[in-house]
Amino acid sequence: MAESLSARNIVKRYGGVVALSDGNLDVHAREVVALIGANGSGKSTMSKVINGVVVLDGGQLLLDGKPVHFPSPQAAKNAGISTVFQELSLIPQMTVAENIWLTREPLNGFGVVDRKAVKTRTEELLALFEGTYKTTLHPDSPIVSLPPDERQIIEILKAISFDPWLIILDEATASLDNRQVQRLFDLVAKWKEQGKAIVFVSHRMEEIFRIADTYTVLRNGRTVGAGSIKDINEQQLIKLMIEKESVLGFLRGEAKSGEKIEKEVSLEVQNLTSSALRDVSFRVHKGELLGIGGLQGQGQYHLLHSLFGDIPYVGTVKLFHKEVRFKHPREAMRGGFALVPGDRAREGLLYIRSILDNMLLPSWRRYGMPLKVSTARKDAAQTGLSLNLKMAGLDAPVSSLSGGNAQKVVIGKWLMRNPQVLLLDDPTKGVDVGSKAEFYSLLTGLSEQGKTILFYSSDDEELIGLCDRVLVMYDGMIRTELSGTTLTKTNLIAASLGATQPHGEVA
Amino acid sequence: MRSSGWESLTGRQPALFALILLVLSVAINLIVQPNMFARETLNSNMRVFLPIILMAVGQAIVILGGGIDISVGGIASIVNAVLATRVGLDGSPGDMWTYVLVSLLIGLLAGGINGFFISYLRLQPIITTYATSFLYGGFALYVLPNPGGGIPGDIAGLYRSSTPFGLPLAFYVIAIVLLLWWYLRSTRYGNFLYAVGGRAQAAYETAVPVNWVQFSTYVVSGLMAALSGVAITMLSGSGNADIGSPMTLNSITAVVIGGNALSGGMGGVAGPVMGAITLGIIQNIISFADINTWWETFVRATIIVVALAAPGLVNLFRRRLL
Numbered sequence: 001m002a003e004s005l006s007a008r009n010i011v012k013r014y015g016g017v018v019a020l021s022d023g024n025l026d027v028h029a030r031e032v033v034a035l036i037g038a039n040g041s042g043k044s045t046m047s048k049v050i051n052g053v054v055v056l057d058g059g060q061l062l063l064d065g066k067p068v069h070f071p072s073p074q075a076a077k078n079a080g081i082s083t084v085f086q087e088l089s090l091i092p093q094m095t096v097a098e099n100i101w102l103t104r105e106p107l108n109g110f111g112v113v114d115r116k117a118v119k120t121r122t123e124e125l126l127a128l129f130e131g132t133y134k135t136t137l138h139p140d141s142p143i144v145s146l147p148p149d150e151r152q153i154i155e156i157l158k159a160i161s162f163d164p165w166l167i168i169l170d171e172a173t174a175s176l177d178n179r180q181v182q183r184l185f186d187l188v189a190k191w192k193e194q195g196k197a198i199v200f201v202s203h204r205m206e207e208i209f210r211i212a213d214t215y216t217v218l219r220n221g222r223t224v225g226a227g228s229i230k231d232i233n234e235q236q237l238i239k240l241m242i243e244k245e246s247v248l249g250f251l252r253g254e255a256k257s258g259e260k261i262e263k264e265v266s267l268e269v270q271n272l273t274s275s276a277l278r279d280v281s282f283r284v285h286k287g288e289l290l291g292i293g294g295l296q297g298q299g300q301y302h303l304l305h306s307l308f309g310d311i312p313y314v315g316t317v318k319l320f321h322k323e324v325r326f327k328h329p330r331e332a333m334r335g336g337f338a339l340v341p342g343d344r345a346r347e348g349l350l351y352i353r354s355i356l357d358n359m360l361l362p363s364w365r366r367y368g369m370p371l372k373v374s375t376a377r378k379d380a381a382q383t384g385l386s387l388n389l390k391m392a393g394l395d396a397p398v399s400s401l402s403g404g405n406a407q408k409v410v411i412g413k414w415l416m417r418n419p420q421v422l423l424l425d426d427p428t429k430g431v432d433v434g435s436k437a438e439f440y441s442l443l444t445g446l447s448e449q450g451k452t453i454l455f456y457s458s459d460d461e462e463l464i465g466l467c468d469r470v471l472v473m474y475d476g477m478i479r480t481e482l483s484g485t486t487l488t489k490t491n492l493i494a495a496s497l498g499a500t501q502p503h504g505e506v507a
Numbered sequence: 508m509r510s511s512g513w514e515s516l517t518g519r520q521p522a523l524f525a526l527i528l529l530v531l532s533v534a535i536n537l538i539v540q541p542n543m544f545a546r547e548t549l550n551s552n553m554r555v556f557l558p559i560i561l562m563a564v565g566q567a568i569v570i571l572g573g574g575i576d577i578s579v580g581g582i583a584s585i586v587n588a589v590l591a592t593r594v595g596l597d598g599s600p601g602d603m604w605t606y607v608l609v610s611l612l613i614g615l616l617a618g619g620i621n622g623f624f625i626s627y628l629r630l631q632p633i634i635t636t637y638a639t640s641f642l643y644g645g646f647a648l649y650v651l652p653n654p655g656g657g658i659p660g661d662i663a664g665l666y667r668s669s670t671p672f673g674l675p676l677a678f679y680v681i682a683i684v685l686l687l688w689w690y691l692r693s694t695r696y697g698n699f700l701y702a703v704g705g706r707a708q709a710a711y712e713t714a715v716p717v718n719w720v721q722f723s724t725y726v727v728s729g730l731m732a733a734l735s736g737v738a739i740t741m742l743s744g745s746g747n748a749d750i751g752s753p754m755t756l757n758s759i760t761a762v763v764i765g766g767n768a769l770s771g772g773m774g775g776v777a778g779p780v781m782g783a784i785t786l787g788i789i790q791n792i793i794s795f796a797d798i799n800t801w802w803e804t805f806v807r808a809t810i811i812v813v814a815l816a817a818p819g820l821v822n823l824f825r826r827r828l829l
Contacts, residue, residue, distance in 0.1 A: 094772075
C-alpha cells in the first residue's frame with residue numbers, strides 16, 4: 001500500500017475557463033483530509049484530476065514522492081485510488097451486484113463470471129451498512145428500484161470493493177440520513193486503522209470537524225490554506241474560503257437605495273414543496289431586488305423554475321394577493337413573469353439564430369399577422385441600444401457575441417415584454433467585469449421602476465452589494481434570511497454551509 | 508420511487524412480451540395454415556426466417572450497447588453480390604466456401620468502419636450507419652449492376668432442404684447463436700455491453716473500455732449481417748444487389764418486438780430471435796389470408812410505431828394522473 005499522494009501546482013482548464021490554477025493537496029495514509037471551498041473553487045476538478053477522470057494541463061502528481069500520470073480512471077484505479085462520485089457512477093438498469101463488481105467480476109474457467117462468488121461478496125459488503133436500509137436490499141435488486149440514499153451506499157460499497165488505499169468521498173453524505181452517516185464515519189475510522197487515506201469533500205462544517213484530521217482550502221482554483229484541523233475553527237476556515245480582494249466597494253456606491261421597506265407585497269410564496277424544495281415561504285415587495293444565495297444545487301433552480309410554471313409543485317403562489325398557478329411557462333409569461341435561465345447556451349438562447357430572432361422569440365405574437373417585421377426590427381434595435389448591446393447587427397448570430405452581450409440578449413428578449421416579475425438564475429456567470437457593472441445598474445434601475453426581482457447568484461459579493469435582503473437556501477429549504485447588519489459575507493457563507501451560527505456579526 | 512408490477516416484470520423478463528406475441532401469431536397462423544408444424548412446411552418457413560433472425564441478433568447487440576446499425580442491409584447486399592458474381596451458377600463447392608469466408612471478412616471490415624466512425628470519431632450512430640448504408644449498397648451495385656448470376660443449385664439445396672435428425676437446419680443455427688450469446692452474456696464482456704448501453708459516462712468512470720465495447724458491437728453486427736447475406740443468397744440462389752435493403756427495418760423491428768429498449772442497456776438476444784420469427788409468421792399469415800401485400804408493410808410499420816410510442820404514452824398518462 002502506498003503511503004502518500006501529493007498534488008503539486010495543478011492546472012486544469014475547460015475550454016477558456018480555468019478551473020484550477022494552482023491546486024495543491026497532500027494525502028497521507030491513516031489520515032482524513034477535508035477538501036473545502038466555495039462554489040466553483042475547484043474541489044470537484046481536484047478530485048477528478050486525482051482519480052484520472054480528467055487529464056491535468058499542468059503540475060504534477062506524486063505517489064510516494066515519485067511522479068505519476070493518470071491518463072484514465074483505470075490508471076488511477078490500478079494505483080489504488082477509488083472515488084465515490086457525487087453524480088453516482090452506477091448503471092441504473094443493472095443490479096447492485098453487477099454494479100459493484102463491474103470490470104472486476106470474479107471469473108470461472110472460460111472467462112465466465114462466477115455469479116455465486118459475486119453474490120457472496122456483495123452480501124459481505126452490504127453487511128457493512130446492515131440495519132440502515134429502508135428496503136429489502138438484495139444483490140440482485142436493480143439500481144432503478146432503490147431510493148437515493150441506498151444508491152449512495154451502493155456507490156460507496158462499489159468504491160471500497162477493490163480495497164483501495166485512497167478513497168475520495170465527494171459529497172458522499174449529502175443524501176444519507178444520520179444513522180447512515182454515522183455508519184459511514186465508523187467505517188472511515190476503521191479504514192484509517194487499516195492504513196487507508198481518505199479525501200473528504202464536503203460542505204458540511206459539522207461533519208468536517210467530526211472526522212477530518214487535516215484540511216485543505218481551495219479558493220478560485222488555488223490552494224490557499226492547509227493544516228491540522230485541531231489548529232483551526234469554523235470561523236477561520238470560512239475566512240480562508242472568502243476572497244480578500246473585493247470589488248464590493250465598486251458595487252456599494254450606486255446600488256443600494258435603502259428605503260424600500262414599506263412597499264406593497266407583490267409576490268408571496270407559501271409552503272412551496274416539490275421534489276427538490278421543502279416548505280419554501282417568503283414575500284417580495286414591489287420594486288425589491290431580493291437575493292437568493294446558497295451553494296449551487298440547493299433548490300434555487302427548482303424554486304425559480306417552479307415559479308415560472310416549468311416544474312410542478314405543491315403550495316401557493318400569490319401575485320398581488322391573487323393566487324396564480326402556472327402549469328406552463330407560456331402561462332407564466334402571460335402573467336407577467338420572465339425567467340433568465342442559468343444555462344444561457346442551452347436554455348436561454350437559440351445559439352445559431354440571429355439576435356433579432358432571439359429577441360423577438362417571446363413577442364412575435366404582438367407583431368400581428370402578417371408580421372410587421374420592420375416595426376419589430378425597430379423595437380429590437382431600441383432594446384439593444386438601451387442595453388448597450390455591442391453587436392455587428394441584428395442579423396448576426398447570437399453565437400458571435402461575448403458572454404456578457406449574449407446575456408443582454410436574454411434579458412432584452414424579456415424586457416421587450418415589460419414583465420412585472422423577473423426571475424434571474426445566476427445571470428452574471430461567465431460575464432466579463434465591464435458587462436457585470438452594466439448589469440448591476442440595469443437591475444437597480446429595473447427595481448426602481450417597480451419591478452419585482454428574484455436574483456439568485458453564486459457570487460456572494462453581488463448579493464451583498466445589490467440586495468437588501470438575501471434568502472440563503474440549503475437542502476431545498478430557506479435556511480436563513482439575512483438583511484441589514486446580518487448581511488455579511490461571513491454570515492452568508494456560514495449559512496450556505498449549514499454552519500451552526502448563522503446570525504450575528506463575526507469579525 | 509417504486510416501480511409497478513408490470514414494469515418490474517417486463518424489466519426482468521423483457522422477452523416475455525415477445526413470447527406472448529410469438530404464441531399469439533403461431534396460433535393465428537395455425538388457423539390459416541393447419542399443417543404449419545409438418546416437417547416440410549416448418550422447414551420452408553424457418554429457412555425464410557433465418558436471414559432476418561441472424562441480422563436481428565447483430566442488431567440486438569448494437570442496440571444493447573446503446574447504438575443502432577442501419578447499414579446491415581447494405582452489408583447483406585454486398586455479400587449477395589459477391590457470391591452471385593464470384594461463385595456463379597456453376598461454381599465449385601470450394602469456390603463457395605472461399606467466398607463465404609471472403610464475405611465474412613467483408614462483414615467484419617464494414618462493421619469495423621462503422622465502429623471506427625462511431626466510437627473513435629464520436630459520430631452519431633444513426634447518421635453514420637445511414638450514410639454507410641449507401642456506401643455499402645452502392646458497392647453492391649458496383650459489383651452486380653443488374654440482377655443475375657447466382658450460386659449452384661445443389662449448394663443452395665443444401666441450405667433449403669437439410670433437416671438433420673428431422674429438424675430444420677435453421678433450428679441448429681439458432682441454437683448455436685443463442686448458446687454463443689448466453690456464453691458471451693455470462694462473461695465480463697456481457698456486463699460491459701449492458702453497462703455501456705445503460706450509461707456510458709458511468710461505465711467510463713468505472714474504467715470500462717467504452718470505446719472498445721462500442722466498436723466491437725458494430726463488428727459483431729457486420730459479421731451477423733454478412734452471415735445473413737450468405738443465408739439469403741443460399742435461400743434465393745440468385746443475385747440481386749438490392750436484396751438487403753428491406754431487411755434493415757425488419758431487423759430493427761424484430762429487436763423492438765423482442766422487448767429490447769431502443770435506448771440501450773435493456774433486453775437480450777432470445778427476445779429479438781422470437782421477434783424475427785414473429786415478423787416472419789405475420790408475413791405468412793398475410794399471404795395465406797389472401798390480403799394485399801402492402802398490408803404487411805403497414806402491419807410492420809404499425810408494430811414499430813406502437814412499440815416506440817408505448818413508453819412515452821404510458822408516461823404522458825401518468826403525468827395526467829398527477
